[in-house]
Amino acid sequence: MSEVIATNQTILVVGGGISGLTAALEAAECGKQVILVEKNPSVGGRVSQLYKYFPKLCMPSCGLEINLRRLKANKNLRLLTMTEVTHVEGDTGNYTVTLKTTPRYVNENCTACGECAKVVETEFASEYNYGLGKRKGAYLNHPMAHPQRYILDARIIGTPDADKAKAACKYDAIELDMQPAETQLTVGAIIWATGWKPYDAAKIQPYGYDRYPNVITSVEFERMADPFGPTGGKLLRPGDGKEAKNVAFIQCAGSRDVNHLAHCSRICCMATLKQTTYLREKYADDFKSTVYYIDIRAIDRIDDFYQRVQADTNITFTKSKVANITQDKDGNPVLHGVDTEGYHRYSNPHDLCVLAVGMEPSVPKDGFPMSIKLNPEGFVEQDPANGGFFAAGCSSDALDVNRAVQSATASALRAIQVVNKVAGMEG
Amino acid sequence: MSNYNNEMVEKFRGNFLKEVEANVEEGDWVKMCMQCGVCSGSCPLGPHWEHPPQEIFMLIRANKREEVLNSSSMWMCTSCYNCIARCPRGLPITHIMHGLATYAKRLGLAPKQQATAKFAQLFWDNLVKTGRVNELKLGLSLYFMNGIGEGIKTSLKMKDIGLGMLKTKRMSPMEMLGGHGCKDAKGLHAILKKAKEIEEAKIGIHGA
Amino acid sequence: MADAKIGAYICKGCGLGERLETKQLVTIATREGKAGVAKEHDFLCSAAGVEMIQNDINNEGVNRVVIAACSRRAKTEAFAFDGEITLSRVNLREGVIWVRPDTDEARETTEEMAADYVRMGCAEAKYMTPPASAQEKGSNNHLLVVGGGMSGMTAAIEAAKAGYPVTIVEKTGALGGAAANFYKRIPDRSPYAEPMDTGIDAMIKTIEADAKISVKLNSTITKTSGAPGSFSADITTESGATSTENFGAIIMASGFKSYDMNLLPELGGGKSPDVVDQMGLEKLAKAANGGAIKRPSDGREIKKVIFVQCAGQRSEKEGHLSYCSGHCCSTSIKQAMYFKDQNPDIETDILFTDLRTPGAPGEDFYRSGQEKGITFRKGVVSDVSPAGGSLKVKFKDLILNEEISDEADLVVLATGQVANAGVDIEAVKQDEPGEWKVNADSILNMNYRQGKDLPHLKHGFNDSHFICFPYETRRTGIYTCGPVRRPMDIQQAIEDATGAALKAIQAMENAQLGRAAHPRSGDLSYPSFRKEGCTQCKRCTVECPFGAIDEDERRYPVFNESRCRRCGTCMGACPVRVISFENYSVETVGQQLKAVDMPDEFSEKPRILVLACENDAYPALDMAAQQGMQYSAFTRVIPVRCLGSVNTIWITDALNSGYDGAILMGCQKGDNYQCHFVKGSELAHMRMSKIDDTLKTLNLEQERVATYEVAITDIKRAPQLIEDMAATIEKIGMSPFKF
């Protein structure tokens, strides 16, 4: 890694998802010096794992392409992947930050020609596909991965696979002896955009995610719908590979539940509405879907989208928190509960059951590199006590993409206020 | 006790929720229900509930006093605790159901001939007598709780089980005479009497 | 400026060396491409390769760099050279060897493909000049904020905090806006349990104390002209006195009006003073100031309040709002708390269909409401009417599945927010140049050719069309925030206003450097136009998606570079081709397609021209190559900034010079358009529908020209479309227009 230059007029952005990317780009395009660190091999975060956005049903990669172009073109912005913030000291306008970079085993020489992946044999569960399907031990997460540079899975280092990869590379891009590196930087402000992770569905015991193969999560379903996902865009039941044409969606899977996440994750209702449209996209009229919900939270102008989906006679909405799931002899998840609108009991078999899992902050309450004011749900509060540390996107609350980007843009200004003060630029 | 009922109607006129919060075990929680229905779907005897728990909570908030208190629903609770385990708002539903049932009984509004209501009373009386349950007497009193005729029938129906229990020494005729019990039954009775007084004073039952 | 000198650099890495006669390509670059310097390199993107090129720039006077290697989307940072140069990327990897089989049969056509691309790269280079950035750069960094409510005040305070001077123009006599009438606001801090102070007074104090912020009350904007960095605004007071001031950027925070509850007589709107909307209740609560809220009709104490959610909202009924205003559920909870906190015995029922309290704050606040004893009922209200001194509320309880008739002393209707977004420029006819007049309903009174206010998106709101780019305005340098953009509560408005302030600041910084705002961030090129030649057809002024081009009295276009987003729609529109950018013009593309070596009619080597949108179709083709997909070797792809920039002359030229087919690939059009230049794809489809005449006159088959909507995810489909065209040509035969 070549020398990183930073001063207390530099803005550090932590997390390269859509919020972090946005915050970094907006600040850099205001002429500020920005360092963007991402712990994964490439930027893009969760949205790069989405097939479509609600309610427009447009492709996230479209916006990602624009942001990547902005990123490549901007000389004020320095991107450090596979890097995490381990420690922060100091105060507003003058932080000393410790960064830890884990080895990628592939250097800047990489041309993404893909020869290494051809020769490496070991395969691992694909993180990008939430464990559905496999990837090589030398890989690029997806066609738009940026930096467009391969990575060697640490687990093949020291195996013959690693040597094969090195031998296959014509450009000295592979460095098997790459070591973890620690760097210290001075920065003026920190934008924290570490985002969210899907709530662990196995903890929602009545739904048997850990027991029934045909109970999956919404993020897994999203990957399945993607033509370049693990199933080539087919909606297949993991249990037996059968096409899923009668799909149940369970809302608030982990959210709005004091036993799991006390908060409402905001996006799940919309995500489910979006995912019901995938069924129509794939099967035309040959499908059925039931959405089990407590309240459908299709906030503001997005409510149109809800009305559109409601008009689809193949889709039923049942106001009920599903009590539990059992599995019948055909491997169908059977959902048991009571429709609370007028008290009707049901025991409905479905081909597939999708749990609309909640948003949990990626970083646990005790995982912050400095002491930060959090709310009980673990999201960063906008509080003067946090000084020059500003949350962007889903580290501040459960937000949809649109609001996350707004939040990121706002946090960019807050950070700029700090470094401008440092630069004595006011007046 | 129906004068107790009148007093309560008088006292909480038109606000059943407040009445429940004041007089029913864990009644404070009723307002926290968000009508998800997970309790109703989780109940083993669910299909036998005229009004499932979540609906009962709504009825309470809708001031449907008689509809709730006259209902046999709460008496269907088997105390399996599924509802408590799954409720996303952490309501102690089992206890609220017990509380509502008890309250209905105190008001004299519980359904007449409600089997579980009767059995619960028999059980209590049985255990209070000596401080420990006398299963034989409890069993018999249970069979005969609906009168002699009924009792004979039930006993006959249950006789095989009875014999089985006898054979395996899990039941003994000796129990008819005294049987097990606490030595300090007197002290226990005093305790229970006091506890009853305190509780009834709290919820406005007097001269009981 | 120094003479143009082309340096062409051919990479041999990534298999290019093995698959292609790179020596040959060097020769082509020198002989045909007229490259002053032409070199091959084993590994061009390596430090050594890049240094080689930089040296030629520094020492050999190379100022038109042609990189024949991988796609322009790859190794972008490596090939970022210093110096006044232009850069052409010849895509030999993703564009040639990765989409062709490595076989002896394929070798010849693959070589030809590569050779053509090198010719094209040199041709482009020859006609490009390094962008010098706009001549007139606005350097004003003073922010104008229109609207002194919560959003406007926030934008002003935040911008000032970053060091920028701000002027707030507020049409009423005081700052504070709608929120000034609020008793309290929804909490923004955990435990999110109690209504909190609105903070309006504190903000007003801050503004009064801040030397950087000046406030003009009782004032409106009667004219807005200019561009980012050099806006000019007429600020007129009630008395009619007008002052003209200059600004660098504008934030429009004109807020909302509450939906008129008199339009809801079935819910008692206007039928009794005891039926109020949420704003009405705020006024009552503010007046009571913590004391008991009395009934408006007779001042009697209130024992029961019913809140009706979604009043005239989320409804398809004529005159109702079809959308949800987002904040009303939390607002009703807050307002019910006004009663509960003052006297817990007051009954407060909230009748809702979906309770919408999202996020951590929302759900906590909902629980807090329940703890305070607010009753929530899922129900649909059918009628509210005065009856015997109180109000009768009829509704269906959806849980108990029962028609209920209830009584209340006060009914609060949760009506929606209606954007205060000025005039709908789609609806009103624009004044002709020279006859421009102030419109009292307009917020900004822009003198733009395309209308006085910002375009509305949906339901009359000034929102952005894009999910990933909530601030992608269609009037560069002018940003909206707060409820004028989307229905929202105070917390969201504050966040939104802060974001808008940043974009405004960014617009001013960009303007000073002559830099484009995104999607072509940092682009220094700008449209120039030859006035002689112009026929005043007005297409450019009408079609510019960003209203960047005005007209003078004689109908000549007046370009406002800083408003321009460099999409080239004007260039595509111009029938006489007098509009161009330094590095992107009718020539830079036209000469590329002409540079192609055109085999004769009997060679059975057709040529297919593909003009692909640089943001979606071109990346899709790149990724297809990455995935190992293949398409016809007769394809010649040219990326374009936007399909809107495609001038029909390119197609005509292509057909005339013997191309057998032409494909245009742009983004999705229509209401749900994905084109980041709004109408580019739309316009292209329209223009191409007219190409049929040209085809007829040349008497060529219509199938030879096809226009498609291609998404960036059409990685399989994009190559297929090319294959389809190849098949079509097989069927209908070669073009006779080979020379």
Next chain:
Amino acid sequence: MAKKSYSFYPGCSSQKAASSSNYQVSVDAMCDVLDIELNEIPDWNCCSASIGYAGGGELPRLALSARNMALSEQAHPGQDIVATCAACWLSTKETQERLHSDKDLLAETNTALAEAGLKLKNDKNVRHMVEVLIEDLGYDELGKHVKKPLEGMKIAGYVGCQTNRPFGIAGESFENPMYLDKLINTMGAEACETYEKKVSCCGGALAFSEPEKSQALIKDIIESAYDNGADMIVTPCPVCQMNTEVYQDQINAKYGTKFKMPVVYYSTLMSVAYGKNGKEAGLNGHIIPAKQLEAIAGK
């Protein structure tokens, strides 16, 4: 391992000639092997289970358990209270928690206890025997004592309700607790991993007042054991044991089934595996004899 001592609350049904007296017998045998000392709470009283509510009300009910805890505090300071009966454990533990979280309630309870000269500090843990086995000894230790592995036996672990909810065993889930299966496997038998009625309700006390409704539940519990190829059911709860065993004939009569499924306690299982004879293991206390166990115990 050193002897472990606990303050023991046996409960009514475990008494001599009571419905789960054989449970007590097997527990004694098991504890003997594991060197666990159970000190019976002197003069303990009934906990009123969960059905007592409608007779007693809240405070009297709490008072019952409070008395037992107070007596335990007097007689066995420093020793955890251990119960073998699910209902006893639940009522006592619930009381312990309620009085812990509600100081007023504790005060009122003590006012009542004072009538018999008792006082409750409420500073004890209330635990189920299974917790003791798993947490204080652990599966390894429990395995060490196996003399006669219960090979070739397929057993459905029926956890039921009250040993499982609302408290349950630490680290186990409400919906699919594994400890009973682990115990079964530890004894050398094979647990029916897919036994989905594991935590279904048998009707509890309502087996008396609502026999038809309850027996419908019981039927499913036994049926599923058969479907999963179980030779017998094992349970930690006297009410579960009683309900699932004694009504099988009535169920057969009503539903035309041919149930004859032995239902034993985990302690029965363990005693046999630990080499105790049939009598010590309380096998003679089963209406439906567990022949396979008898065979092993007989060896």
